[in-house]
Amino acid sequence: MTTKIDTALNEEHRLVTPPTPWEDVPMEKWNDWRWQLSHRLNTVEDFSPILNLTEDEIAGLSAPGAFRVDVTPYYASLMDPDDPQCPIRRQVMPLGQELVSFDAQMVDSLAEDQHSPVPGLVHRYPDRVLMMTTTQCASYCRFCTRSRIVGDPAENFGSHDYERQIAYIEANPQIRDVLLSGGDPLILPAKILDNLLTRLNDISHVEIVRLNTKVPMFLPQRITDELVDMLRRHQPLWIHLNINHAKEMAPDVVQAVAKLADAGFPLGSQSVLMAGINDCPNIILDMVHTLVRNRVRPYYLYQCDLVQGAGHFRTPVAKGIEIMEALRGHTSGYAIPTYVIDAPGGGGKVPILPNYLMSMSEDKVVVRNYEGFISTYTQADEYESHDPETCEACQARQRENKQQGVAGLLAGKKRTIEPRSWQQTHERSQD
Numbered sequence: 001m002t003t004k005i006d007t008a009l010n011e012e013h014r015l016v017t018p019p020t021p022w023e024d025v026p027m028e029k030w031n032d033w034r035w036q037l038s039h040r041l042n043t044v045e046d047f048s049p050i051l052n053l054t055e056d057e058i059a060g061l062s063a064p065g066a067f068r069v070d071v072t073p074y075y076a077s078l079m080d081p082d083d084p085q086c087p088i089r090r091q092v093m094p095l096g097q098e099l100v101s102f103d104a105q106m107v108d109s110l111a112e113d114q115h116s117p118v119p120g121l122v123h124r125y126p127d128r129v130l131m132m133t134t135t136q137c138a139s140y141c142r143f144c145t146r147s148r149i150v151g152d153p154a155e156n157f158g159s160h161d162y163e164r165q166i167a168y169i170e171a172n173p174q175i176r177d178v179l180l181s182g183g184d185p186l187i188l189p190a191k192i193l194d195n196l197l198t199r200l201n202d203i204s205h206v207e208i209v210r211l212n213t214k215v216p217m218f219l220p221q222r223i224t225d226e227l228v229d230m231l232r233r234h235q236p237l238w239i240h241l242n243i244n245h246a247k248e249m250a251p252d253v254v255q256a257v258a259k260l261a262d263a264g265f266p267l268g269s270q271s272v273l274m275a276g277i278n279d280c281p282n283i284i285l286d287m288v289h290t291l292v293r294n295r296v297r298p299y300y301l302y303q304c305d306l307v308q309g310a311g312h313f314r315t316p317v318a319k320g321i322e323i324m325e326a327l328r329g330h331t332s333g334y335a336i337p338t339y340v341i342d343a344p345g346g347g348g349k350v351p352i353l354p355n356y357l358m359s360m361s362e363d364k365v366v367v368r369n370y371e372g373f374i375s376t377y378t379q380a381d382e383y384e385s386h387d388p389e390t391c392e393a394c395q396a397r398q399r400e401n402k403q404q405g406v407a408g409l410l411a412g413k414k415r416t417i418e419p420r421s422w423q424q425t426h427e428r429s430q431d
């Protein structure tokens, strides 16, 4: 029996022999993730038999000291050999342009190292941390925000780091959400990942763990029944994929993603908006529709970070707003990601939207919809204000000492938020 999921993008039959030039490789090897990892492509000689390389790609592959290249044969097999603009190809093939710097670029644009209480742990928000578990990935995205450490085997994290990371999480009871990232945590030996998840689940204040991975796209063979069974023992586990184009949802990926969805993991996708890859409302529409057909909820659409080597992927923010305008109302709400700028300097994710609120008076709010239809919402003229004094949830929160931010202003905790030394600057005396 075929379902909608099977037929979504899977009209092509699954492979019976590996694609050229791997046709002599036995199918069991091709489908073995270990074989895929040990046969990754990284040089001009490796790619020449499968792609008509451009001069820019040859320059990128030959650049000394550039960010690591490693592409699984599987992911390489999805590339269009004759189209250098192929969205699969653009994500992992280095270009000479990576070496061109731009004014605003930074090595660590999100100031992650500054927000690291212990190596590999980024604690930016009060209740959640990002934990880098490895610097290794199945393949390396050219737009990687962590290219400063990722791909470098000499910079890898190990058990000593995990102990310090876990000790920090244990000592900070406000942390209820841990994001396993890297590198790619699904590259870790299953036993190590199993142990890490067990340790995290044993911490009573850790309510959920999230796993950020692109392994299901780069190396769908890794999503074995055995791996899924191990992960299932650690629910609630949220899995975030990184998909930037519908073309990545190839048949083997569809199958790997279905395994994860069947195992009950809530699936999300974080995408990066990139020039020449997905900077088009219709490409994004195709992508989000492909995602939801495969039970993956589009979560974030990121403005490309100001990271060194990724300048040629950047788009104007206007492009993101144009894309969001083309989504809301035009497709299912659950197919719409939140478009964010991850604020340089470590401000975290800031949502960006077109304006829907047009005007307001004491009793009316004027809004516009996606069609340009303008409507008024009449506000309640009798509203009995919520009373935090008698609300248990408010009382419980008040006892915690949280970073309150702008919400703290609204709650009347503070009257202003001011830059450091703002007071002194304005204490101007007469003489």
Ligand SMILES: *Cc1c(COP(=O)(O)O)cnc(C)c1O
Pocket (backbone or CB within 6 Å): 122, 123, 124, 125, 128, 129, 130, 179, 349
């Ligand atoms: C993205 C991110 C998170 C998680 O943010 P959510 O908005 O909860 O998904 C947490 N910590 C860091 C450092 C991040 O970059």
